[in-house]
Amino acid sequence: DRGAIGEYLLLQYVPAPRTAYADIRQLPPGHSLLVTGENYQQPCSRSYWSLPVQPGFEGTFPQACEQLRQELTRAVEMRMISDVPLGAFLSGGIDSTIIVGLMSQLQKEPVTTCTIGFDNDLYDETPYARQTARHFGTTHHEQTVHADCLEAIEKLSYYYDEPFADSSALPTWYLSRLAREQVTVVLSGDGGDECFGGYDRYRGLQLAEKLNRNLLLGWLLKRRFWQNLSSREHRSFSKRLKRFASGMNLPVDRRYLQWMAVFDPDLLQEILTGSAVIPVWDRFAGYFPETTAFGSEAGRHAGQAMVCDGQMYLPGDLNTKTDRASMSVGLELRCPFQDHKVMELAYSLPIDWRIRGRVGKYILRKACSDLLPPAIQNRPKRGFGVPVGSWFRDELRDLFCDTVLSPRAMARGYFHKTSLEKLLRENDNKQEDHGHRLWALLMLELWFRKYIEK
Secondary structure (H helix, E strand, O other): OHHHHHHHHHHOOOOOOOOOOOOOOOOOOOEEEEOOOOOOOOOEEEEOOOOOOOOOOOOOHHHHHHHHHHHHHHHHHHHOOOOOOEEEEOOOOHHHHHHHHHHHHHOOOOOEEEEEEEOOOOOOOHHHHHHHHHHHOOEEEEEEEOOOOHHHHHHHHHHOOOOOOOOOHHHHHHHHHHHHOOOOEEEOOOOHHHHHOOOHHHHHHHHHHHHHHOHHHHHHHOOHHHHHOOEOOOOOHHHHHHHHHHOOOOOHHHHHHHHHOOOOHHHHHHHEOOOOOOOOHHHHHHHOOOOOOOOOHHHHHHHHHHHHHHHHHHHHHHHHHHHHHHHOOOOEEEOHHHOHHHHHHHHHOOHHHHEEOOEEOHHHHHHOHHHOOHHHHOOOOOOOOOOHHHHOOOOOHHHHHHHOOOHHHHOOOOEOHHHHHHHHHHHHOOOEOOHHHHHHHHHHHHHHHHHHOO
16 A cells, blocks of 8 residues: 555554555554444444543542542552563653552562663663662563664564554564563553653643744744754754754644654655655644643643544554564563553543643652652653664664665665665764664565565
C-alpha cells in the first residue's frame, strides 16, 4: 500500500486502520469485529471503549490524588497475579520507578528489575535506574547496547511484520531478552506520559500559544534563520529549538504533526518520487477541534494532544514496539498505567493538574511522592532513545549504503537517490542529525526484502 508507506515515513508506524499491505486492515484501538455467516464479506466493527476526550473530574485535587493512588495500586496488584516469575522494566524515570515502588510494597521478596544503557551519556539512564534499584532493594540486572547490532536489526525487521521505525525497538528487544533470562512476566511504565502530560511537546504547545500572543517573540520564532542552526545530536538544545520554531507558522494540528513527524510532509516532497504517495497534512486535524472544555487555549491544545497520543501514538507506536519485542522472546508485558480505570481517571483530570508550569505529571508526582527518591522526583523527562545519528556515521553507515542506496532498492522507484545521499552526507558532516530518518529508511528496505520480495 503505497499510501501507507508515506504515512509510515511521516509517523514511523502505519496508523490503524491501515496496514502496509493493500486491502488488509487492522482493527482500531478499543474496537471489536463481528463476523457472521451473513456479513463476512463486510464485517462490522464497533467501539466498545474510548478515552474521555474532555476533563470532567468533579472532586478536589487531594481527592484526585487519593483516588489516583488507589486506582494505580489496584492496577499494579492485579497485574502481579502470576504463576511464573515476575519482574519489572526500570528506566530510572518517574513512571517505572512508581511501578517498582508499588510492587515493592505489594510483595515481600525483592522485585527483579532490568535496565538497558548506552555508551552515550545523552541517552544512558542506568545511573538513575541503579539509584531506584538501591532505594527499593531490588534484584537488579543491566546490559549496555552497542552499535554492533546488525543481527538484532535484521531480527527486528522480521518480528514487526510491517515497516516500523521507532529505533527504541532495538533496546526494547535487548531489554526483553535480558528480562526473559530472569522472569516470564514484567510490568512496565508505558502510558504514564500520555495520561499525565509527561512529554515536552505538551508544554511546547502551551508555550507556543503564549509566544504567539507576544508579537515580537512570535515574529522572531517564525523566521527561517533558526533552521540554519547546526544540530548534530538529536537531543541537543539546537535540534529542539529548530523543531519548535518549525511549527510556529502552522495551525495547531499541523504544528503538532510537524513536531511528531520523522519526515515532515515538506521533506517527503523532496525525497519521494512521483510513483510514491505523499501523505496529506491533515492527519491530526480531527483531534484539535474548537472547544472551551479545557479552560485556556494553551491547556486545550495540550489536552487534545494527549488524547491524540492516547488514541494513535500509544497503541500504534509504543504498544506495537513493546508487544512485538517482548513476545519475540516469550516475555509477557503488562502495563498498569494503561488499566482502563487509571486512564479514564487520568483523562478526566484538569490539564493544570497534569501539567503545572514547566512540570509534567504534576498530580502523579504528588500522589506517589513517597515512592520517588529525591534524585528521581524532579528529574526532567529524557525518553528511551537511541544514538542512531552517530551510529550511521560509523558502524551502520556501510549497512545503509549496501541496502537503502543499493541498485536493488533504487529500482523500486520510491525515492530520489540524490536526496537520500544528501541526508546521509549532512549526517556524516554533523550538519544535521538525520539518524531517525536514516533508520526509518533502513527498516523500510529490510522489510521490503523480507516480506515483499520473498
